Amino acid sequence: MAEPPEESSGGLTTGAVARRLGVAPTTLRSWDRRYGIGPAVRADGRHRRWTPRDVAMLETMCGLTSAGVPPAEAARMAREGTGGTVPTTAAAAREQGTGRSHAAGTLPLGDVRQECRGLARAAVRLDAPAVEELLAGAVAEHGLTVAWQEVMVPTLHAVGRKWASSGDRYVEVEHLLSWHVSTVLRRHTRPPAAPVAGPVLLACVPGEQHTLPLEALNAGLGQLGVPTRMFGAAVPAEALTAAVQRLGPAAVVLWAQARSSASLPLAGHVAATRWGVTGARRRPLVVPAGPGWAGRPTPGMPRPTSLREALDILSGAFGGAAP
Known part of the structure; x- marks a missing residue:
């Protein structure tokens, strides 16, 4: 049975409280079952409804458990309203080397x-x-x-x-x-598609280990039906050049988190790489991405500042695959 609307005069649903506090709904139900940290109101005898007082008690419980207090003890203190002194006690214990760090x-x-x-x-x-x-x-x-x-x-x-x-x-x-x-x-992220044209190649520049932004871009391009080849962290320059020549990509994204790793000569070298038969040779669109490129001149190379902008640029480079 679906939960009723999140908010009403009777209080918040378990899902709404879980999102607010950063606690899994199953955790809230477990605390209710094990320690009596539960809602004061149950709509129609079934659905939990959390009042502001209930939520305040849960916030105390979360703070105490984050400070290293065992759940059973944290629940007791939250119910009794004695949790306000624990952060100081825990901090003092850490300073003495006896508390959790x-x-x-x-x-x-x-x-x-x-x-x-x-x-x-x-x-x-x-x-x-x-x-x-x-x-x-x-x-x-x-x-x-x-x-x-x-x-x-x-x-x-x-x-x-x-x-x-x-x-x-x-x-x-x-x-x-x-x-x-x-x-x-x-x-x-959808499984890699067989491209009808050159795919979009995603790579961190040499020395760059931050891959999460590329993973988000890879997933977003997959949802738009744009085929990609993800190479991940710290791709050596020689390997990157070889991949571009073998794949003939429509675009190459070069991610640089740090300014020290953003190499303009590398970007220029990739942009100048050509393939194909004489008279119909092609080269990729190079897209420098990430804060490392800020303030650096990259003529002819679009530099997106958000995931949405990168998706628009790359879907267009692939031939307007974006809806």
Whole structure:
């Protein structure tokens, strides 16, 4: 039976609360069953309805478990309203070397979709099932492009900023979140199609390891029916040139996250590569992508600033495959 609308005078549904807090709905049901952290109202005796007081109790529960408090103890403190002193106690324990060292602070998200906040909380708690469910839900609700640009990227950036400002803390959060983003993107990537013309070749420049943006682009192009060849991280220049000559691609995307890895000579060399019979020789459209190319002159090479823009450029280069 489908759940009723998310909000009413009777409160929020379990799904709405799960998205708000970054907790899998199954986790909320488990907490209700095991620890009595449940809704005060059940519509028609079946559907859970969470009141503001219920949600506040859940927020306390999430904060306590993120700080390393065992779930049963966290539930007791949340029910009794005594959870406010725990973060200080946990922090003091960490300073003394006796507490858990897992990072559990607030990520600097700014003005973002509510889904980002829930996803960030789940990632900080290292709650893999919730991260997976929230990412899948974002793609299902908003589509791949919007989910990438407005949910995945802001959360990844927030984790990266927190890691950069906290030494080695939060590295496990970034790794877990990146892994699940990659998993969801690949789940929505269609099998490679046999091209009727040259495919779109996707590659990170030599020395570049950040592949998630290319994975999102690969998935998006697949949904548009544009055939691709994904080469992933740190493709050597010689291997890239050989692939271009063998495949005769319609376009080549060169991703560079860092300015130090964005090589203008490499982009120019790929753009000058030609194939085909004399009199009908062709060359690829080269698309430098990523922040590493910012401020660099790339004449004749479109430089997209978003996934949507990249999809428009590349589907057009392939022959207008985009709807």
